[in-house]
Amino acid sequence: MAPVSLVSLGKAFGSIEAVRDIDLEIADNEFVVLVGPSGCGKSTTLRMIAGLETISRGELRIGETVVNHLSPGERDIAMVFQNYALYPHMNVAQNIAFGLRHRNLSRAEIKAAVLDAARLLDIEALLDRRPKALSGGQRQRVAMGRAIVRRPKVFLFDEPLSNLDAKLRAQMRIEIKRLHQRVPTTTIFVTHDQVEAMTMADRVVVMNNGVIEQVGTPLDVYNKPATRFVAEFIGSPSMNFFDGTLEAQGEDLVFRIGNGRALPVPRARGSAYSKHFGKRLTLGLRPEALSVSDASDFTIEVETKVVEPLGVETIVYFDLAGHPASVRAAPNRAPRAGETVPLSFDMTFMHLIDPEDGSVIPY
Amino acid sequence: MVSRGGILANVATYAAAVLIAAFFLVPLTWLVSLALRTPQEIFFGASRFIPENPTLDNFGQVLRDRGFLNYLWNALKLSGLGALGSVIVAAPAAYAFSRFDFRGRGVMMMAILAVQMVSGLVILIPLYRYMGWLGLLETHVGVIAIYIAIGLPITVWLLKTAFDGVPIVLEEAAAIDGYGHFETFLRITLPLASPGMASALILNMILNWSQFLVPFIMLSRDAQWPISVAIYNYAGSTTASTTHLLAAACLITILPAILAFLLLQRAIVSALTAGAIKG
Numbered sequence: 001m002a003p004v005s006l007v008s009l010g011k012a013f014g015s016i017e018a019v020r021d022i023d024l025e026i027a028d029n030e031f032v033v034l035v036g037p038s039g040c041g042k043s044t045t046l047r048m049i050a051g052l053e054t055i056s057r058g059e060l061r062i063g064e065t066v067v068n069h070l071s072p073g074e075r076d077i078a079m080v081f082q083n084y085a086l087y088p089h090m091n092v093a094q095n096i097a098f099g100l101r102h103r104n105l106s107r108a109e110i111k112a113a114v115l116d117a118a119r120l121l122d123i124e125a126l127l128d129r130r131p132k133a134l135s136g137g138q139r140q141r142v143a144m145g146r147a148i149v150r151r152p153k154v155f156l157f158d159e160p161l162s163n164l165d166a167k168l169r170a171q172m173r174i175e176i177k178r179l180h181q182r183v184p185t186t187t188i189f190v191t192h193d194q195v196e197a198m199t200m201a202d203r204v205v206v207m208n209n210g211v212i213e214q215v216g217t218p219l220d221v222y223n224k225p226a227t228r229f230v231a232e233f234i235g236s237p238s239m240n241f242f243d244g245t246l247e248a249q250g251e252d253l254v255f256r257i258g259n260g261r262a263l264p265v266p267r268a269r270g271s272a273y274s275k276h277f278g279k280r281l282t283l284g285l286r287p288e289a290l291s292v293s294d295a296s297d298f299t300i301e302v303e304t305k306v307v308e309p310l311g312v313e314t315i316v317y318f319d320l321a322g323h324p325a326s327v328r329a330a331p332n333r334a335p336r337a338g339e340t341v342p343l344s345f346d347m348t349f350m351h352l353i354d355p356e357d358g359s360v361i362p363y
Numbered sequence: 364m365v366s367r368g369g370i371l372a373n374v375a376t377y378a379a380a381v382l383i384a385a386f387f388l389v390p391l392t393w394l395v396s397l398a399l400r401t402p403q404e405i406f407f408g409a410s411r412f413i414p415e416n417p418t419l420d421n422f423g424q425v426l427r428d429r430g431f432l433n434y435l436w437n438a439l440k441l442s443g444l445g446a447l448g449s450v451i452v453a454a455p456a457a458y459a460f461s462r463f464d465f466r467g468r469g470v471m472m473m474a475i476l477a478v479q480m481v482s483g484l485v486i487l488i489p490l491y492r493y494m495g496w497l498g499l500l501e502t503h504v505g506v507i508a509i510y511i512a513i514g515l516p517i518t519v520w521l522l523k524t525a526f527d528g529v530p531i532v533l534e535e536a537a538a539i540d541g542y543g544h545f546e547t548f549l550r551i552t553l554p555l556a557s558p559g560m561a562s563a564l565i566l567n568m569i570l571n572w573s574q575f576l577v578p579f580i581m582l583s584r585d586a587q588w589p590i591s592v593a594i595y596n597y598a599g600s601t602t603a604s605t606t607h608l609l610a611a612a613c614l615i616t617i618l619p620a621i622l623a624f625l626l627l628q629r630a631i632v633s634a635l636t637a638g639a640i641k642g
Binding site: 050051052071072073074077078079081083085087088089098099102146150 | 530532533535536537538539540541542543551554555
């Protein structure tokens with residue numbers, strides 16, 4: 001258990017900078033999720049923390065120690081890999097015990113530690129089996145057992161759930177969270193799945209193109225994205241984007257979208273947006289900020305394209321002013337594909353994005 | 364329905380297979396026929412292919428010959444130690460080729476393979492003088508050293524493929540578990556590559572077992588000869604009356620190689636073709 005500090009961390013492969021200027025303070029026992037599309041540098045960052053990748057620039061501290069030049073074994077970390085990386089020629093007990101052999105423990109102590117870990121993960125019955133005789137979920141548990149048995153300062157998870165089917169993934173998500181509650185340890189978890197990031201993290205670190213786009217609690221990054229990338233990446237279905245201009249209409253502000261329709265901007269945003277009058281901007285609205293109804297005094301009619309019933313809700317896809325968009329609808333009131341329906345807009349959830357640098361204008 | 368062309372192609376394939384099999388099996392069955400004959404029946408030649416009074420006496424006589432057993436032992440020792448040496452020397456090179464990314468890796472791999480193309484005959488005279496200079500003529504150590512060198516190129520390639528098959532992530536996991544490079548190699552990589560290493564060992568042994576030229580040139584004392592050289596003694600003194608013994612000795616000589624290949628053919632073929640197809 002220790003805090004982890006990444007100070008201006010960078011990694012270059014030849015002339016290609018895979019990761020740059022990573023500044024991140026991870027508190028003791030915090031659960032941090034690095035999330036981003038493939039190639040964004042999240043795994044490289046994790047591998048630098050693990051010591052499997054050299055650090056080209058910056059400083060990495062675990063606890064009070066600068067670990068830049070320490071080997072993985074000297075950093076007191078444990079890692080769970082995407083493909084589990086269980087030693088196929090050892091049984092489960094030997095796999096879990098492998099990391100303890102260097103610690104001057106007696107046989108009895110090692111056995112007790114292995115049993116403890118196995119009990120915690122409910123894999124006692126599997127201790128004599130070889131990895132190939134285990135299911136994906138069981139392998140994942142053994143990999144976690146191998147990590148926790150050493151009681152390391154930091155747990156690292158490199159996309160550990162991506163090889164599991166959807167049901168098992170949801171189950172393991174809960175188990176990892178529960179494990180973190182029972183054995184509080186600083187945890188850094190890498191995933192490309194924003195649902196995993198949102199559901200597991202104390203704080204989410206959204207990465208893109210080798211840099212951090214935003215760090216915040218799951219609800220922070222969802223409700224107040226700092227950039228268009230974050231707004232688009234976090235949340236499913238994705239946020240809707242409409243290009244247009246910010247204009248004054250009497251005393252009020254409106255956002256005029258491509259087809260000439262003007263959407264009213266809440267008055268509270270007036271001062272924040274005043275500098276951006278007349279500029280080309282992008283309006284961002286999450287699907288839940290729209291609704292299929294004519295209840296509000298401002299509606300736009302659209303033709304629905306595709307309807308996706310999910311049971312708990314139905315996602316309705318349509319085009320508005322040349323932009324593909326979606327809205328969540330109650331399953332019993334969902335339209336059919338091809339129907340023309342009225343859309344209401346709740347503009348209190350709006351985001352304005354500067355298309356030049358992709359930043360969300362703060363309000 | 365198989366098309367007419369398909370049937371023809373199948374017939375042609377089987378015909379070719381039968382021809383090739385016959386090419387190898389006819390001499391072998393001829394050898395079996397001779398080895399089972401009494402000295403008198405040898406004179407019938409091909410006219411009596413299946414002996415009227417088949418006998419195993421010839422094998423007994425050859426195996427009771429202390430000299431013959433000594434030749435077998437020499438052959439086993441030379442081919443076994445030569446193969447083991449090849450695997451031990453090739454392993455670090457193969458590991459480096461498999462795991463480290465360095466400039467000229469591909470070129471060096473090809474260069475090593477190119478050495479394999481050089482016929483032993485071409486280098487025999489310089490090799491003889493060189494071994495003489497080292498004082499290794501007339502010694503088993505000298506022969507084993509040459510076997511090791513001859514076996515190296517193919518062994519490096521085979522072992523590289525075997526190491527390639529061990530996922531790097533397992534070595535990374537061991538590094539995180541606190542193990543250094545060498546310990547990881549010993550505890551993780553080596554055991555997991557052992558099927559490939561065993562195949563390389565057996566293949567080298569089979570190749571060394573049938574080596575004739577090297578021990579023939581290097582060793583002149585009868586007591587040091589492996590069976591492949593000594594068998595020429597039986598042939599060299601051939602008269603009609605010892606042909607049956609020569610045949611029995613030949614069969615005994617090739618039997619270990621054939622048995623080893625039959626028992627381990629799946630492992631050997633998979634080692635030779637590993638990496639050739641994705642599976």
